[in-house]
Amino acid sequence: MKRTLFTFGVIFLLVTSCNQNSKSKTIREGEPDVYNINSSDSKMNEAIKNAKKSFDLFQNALTSKNPDFEYFSIKQKFDTPQGGEHIWVQDIRFVNSQFVGIIGNEPVNTNEVSLGDTITIDKNKISDWMYFDKGITRGGFTIKVLRDQMTEEEQKSFDLESGLLFE
Structure with a gap:
């Protein structure tokens, strides 16, 4: 359980804000870092498109009651004056x-929700999904984009700290 909470803490540092700024990282004291991604970033937009296109895989896994599947999360976009903030639920x-x-994390640019709020997902605003299948991460399209942009050293550190395993 402790490892799981830590893993989700690392995952939530990968919240993205689509706004007018170029890619940057906002470091927050006592909170996960936030990656700001330009809304025209083609790799991130492709990842969001792939997540939406494959969402049936997530739904089928969630409703299957397969004991090998656990820790289901969805990333949803919340509109902001700057464009939008994508938050893991x-x-x-x-x-x-x-x-x-x-x-699952403290929002930066939206007052629409707060950490710990229970919400109903707006299927039209889903930007990613993930779950674990025997410890292997399924989905996580936007996480993969951010990870791919890290240096080799940053990737190793991220992999070690997050415990996420991608195939």
Whole structure:
């Protein structure tokens, strides 16, 4: 359980804000870092497109009740005057044909939600999804884009700290 909470803490440092600025990282005292990505970033937009296109895989895994599948999360976009903030929602459940979860990190640019809020996912605003399958990360398209932009040393550190395993 302790490893899981730590892993999610690292995952949530990969919140992205789509705004007018070029790629940058905002470091927050006592909170995960936030990566600001320009809304025209082609690699990130492709990752979001792939996540949306493959969302049925997430839904099928969640509703399968397979004990090998765990720690389901969805990243949702929240509109802001700067463009949007993409926030991970954790502890996903499927209730009355809707996805419900808990805001997993402190928002930076939106007052629409707060850390710990329970929300119903807006399927039109999903920008990523992930879950673990016997410890292997499924989904996580936007995480992969950010990881691919890290130096080899940063990638090794991220892999070690997060415990995320991608195939």
